[in-house]
Amino acid sequence: MMDKASRLKVALQKSGRLTDNSLDLLVRCGLKYSRGKDQLLCYGENMPLDLLLVRDDDIPDLVQQDVCDLGIVGLNVIEEKRLAFQARGIAPLFEQLQVLDFGKCRLSIAVPDGAKYDGPASLRGKRIATTYPNILARYLRENDVTAEIVTLSGAVEIAPRLGRADFICDLVSTGSTLLANHLREAEMIMESRAAIISTPVAVSAEKQAWIQRLRMRIDGVQQVKESKYIMLHAPRAKLADIRKLLPGSEAPTIVPLDGAGDKVAVHAVCRENVFWETLESLKGVGASSILVLPVEKMLA
Ligand SMILES: Nc1ncnc2c1ncn2[C@@H]1O[C@H](COP(=O)(O)OP(=O)(O)OP(=O)(O)O)[C@@H](O)[C@H]1O
Numbered sequence: 001m002m003d004k005a006s007r008l009k010v011a012l013q014k015s016g017r018l019t020d021n022s023l024d025l026l027v028r029c030g031l032k033y034s035r036g037k038d039q040l041l042c043y044g045e046n047m048p049l050d051l052l053l054v055r056d057d058d059i060p061d062l063v064q065q066d067v068c069d070l071g072i073v074g075l076n077v078i079e080e081k082r083l084a085f086q087a088r089g090i091a092p093l094f095e096q097l098q099v100l101d102f103g104k105c106r107l108s109i110a111v112p113d114g115a116k117y118d119g120p121a122s123l124r125g126k127r128i129a130t131t132y133p134n135i136l137a138r139y140l141r142e143n144d145v146t147a148e149i150v151t152l153s154g155a156v157e158i159a160p161r162l163g164r165a166d167f168i169c170d171l172v173s174t175g176s177t178l179l180a181n182h183l184r185e186a187e188m189i190m191e192s193r194a195a196i197i198s199t200p201v202a203v204s205a206e207k208q209a210w211i212q213r214l215r216m217r218i219d220g221v222q223q224v225k226e227s228k229y230i231m232l233h234a235p236r237a238k239l240a241d242i243r244k245l246l247p248g249s250e251a252p253t254i255v256p257l258d259g260a261g262d263k264v265a266v267h268a269v270c271r272e273n274v275f276w277e278t279l280e281s282l283k284g285v286g287a288s289s290i291l292v293l294p295v296e297k298m299l300a
């Protein structure tokens with residue numbers, strides 16, 4: 001194990017939409033951790049890695065200032081901070097390492113039910129409430145629209161009802177928050193997912209090696225999520241039809257079956273989910289004894 005100074009520090013959201021998925025990802029990468037009394041620091045017991053639990057907005061700054069080596073945060077926050085740094089003449093120094101498969105949402109313009117909206121020109125001269133003033137400003141600039149940006153730190157969706165804004169620009173996933181606030185999504189500005197960012201400062205060879213290991217494990221974890229191992233028996237003559245039906249599979253392993261005539265066993269890793277319809281189609285072209293198993297770990 002490395003000494004304290006050379007332990008990797010990873011910033012995660014303390015409590016919110018990204019927290020459970022971020023911790024779950026690291027646990028799937030093999031991390032065992034214990035949580036400190038203050039609930040702000042988690043100590044990695046089997047890896048030289050500690051977790052700092054903070055507000056998501058602070059994560060790019062912590063990485064930029066080299067307080068943390070890595071951070072897991074939404075692309076929406078990364079982009080907003082990048083533009084904010086640029087606006088202040090500071091070069092954004094954190095590097096985006098890997099996009100993750102959770103925290104999927106979009107940043108959209110929403111308008112009150114019944115309000116007219118015919119494209120970006122409808123925003124002209126309006127007041128738009130948002131937590132993402134820099135992304136919104138860029139969007140307005142690109143669309144040649146002048147509007148007033150009302151920057152709020154939360155509860156953006158109630159701004160139109162309070163008379164503070166005409167429209168809003170906020171995160172949407174299922175759309176239920178908009179629905180509950182009598183708003184409708186009018187325009188998508190950006191799509192977002194969680195991502196890993198890293199420090200701009202050169203780290204020790206030891207730390208770099210752990211970052212590489214972690215990235216490889218994260219790739220493996222993300223790949224197996226949808227992957228299945230499929231085993232079936234089939235007449236050799238039907239192999240071409242069967243291969244066409246296996247979703248996202250590489251060359252399958254074909255094993256002869258003792259005393260079963262021209263029948264073979266087919267084993268394949270499918271990189272996409274295997275649905276009942278696929279199994280029915282496989283059976284339809286002559287496959288039998290079909291088994292679908294989850295894949296726990298994969299290293300390319
Ligand atoms: N409805 C959603 N579905 C999926 N991901 C979302 C959703 N809303 C937000 N996110 C993603 O999760 C991130 C954190 O969202 P959350 O609402 O927990 O943030 P917050 O209220 O700013 O929390 P904090 O207290 O840490 O500042 C967002 O920046 C975005 O990337």
Ligand SMILES: O=P(O)(O)OC[C@H]1O[C@H](OP(=O)(O)OP(=O)(O)O)[C@H](O)[C@@H]1O
Nearest residue numbers: 017155170171172173174175176177178
């Ligand atoms: O389209 P939906 O599925 O309704 O999701 C969108 C909402 O989710 C997020 O807030 P969250 O619920 O995380 O709470 P917060 O406002 O306290 O950040 C976001 O800020 C939206 O308000």
Ligand SMILES: [Mg+2]
Nearest residue numbers: 055056057058
């Ligand atoms: Mg926040």
